Amino acid sequence: MFAFDHSWILVDEKKIDLAAAITMQGGLPVSGPIVFDRDIRTGQSSDLTYGVYKSGLDSEANMIMNIPFGVYMDNFPDEKNGLWGVLKKVYPGEVDIDSIREIYSNVERRYVRD
Incomplete structure (x- = not known):
C-alpha cells in the first residue's frame, strides 16, 4: 500500500480528491483526479482507500495545512x-x-x- 498525506472533500458522501493526481512525493500521481468517487481520466470508480494510515501529518502535509x-x-x-x-x-x-x-x-x- 502506498500512503500519502493529502486533503479531499466530501459532497453528498462522495469524494472529490484532486490531490490524488499530483502528490507531494515529487508530483507522482496515484490516480487521476477523483470527482464524485470517479477517476475523471478513466471514467471508472476510484479504487483508492481513504483514511488514516499512520499517526500525524508528515512535514510537507503539515506545511501545506498551514x-x-x-x-x-x-x-x-x-x-x-x-x-x-x-x-x-x-x-x-x-x-x-x-x-x-x-x-x-x-x-x-x-x-x-x-
Missing part, C-alpha cells in the same frame, strides 16, 4: 487559474471562478482523524 486554502488553490502548478481552473473543467455546471474564489478563499482546513 497555507491558506485560497493561496493553495491559486498556486496549484500547471493549471490556468490554479485548482479553481480544474474545478471549472470538472464541474458539470457553470463556474464563476472569481465568485467561487471569493466565497471559499478564507476556508480553514481541519485535521480530522478517525
Whole structure:
C-alpha cells in the first residue's frame, strides 16, 4: 500500500480528491483526479482507500495545512487559474471562478482523524 498525506472533500458522501493526481512525493500521481468517487481520466470508480494510515501529518502535509486554502488553490502548478481552473473543467455546471474564489478563499482546513 502506498500512503500519502493529502486533503479531499466530501459532497453528498462522495469524494472529490484532486490531490490524488499530483502528490507531494515529487508530483507522482496515484490516480487521476477523483470527482464524485470517479477517476475523471478513466471514467471508472476510484479504487483508492481513504483514511488514516499512520499517526500525524508528515512535514510537507503539515506545511501545506498551514497555507491558506485560497493561496493553495491559486498556486496549484500547471493549471490556468490554479485548482479553481480544474474545478471549472470538472464541474458539470457553470463556474464563476472569481465568485467561487471569493466565497471559499478564507476556508480553514481541519485535521480530522478517525
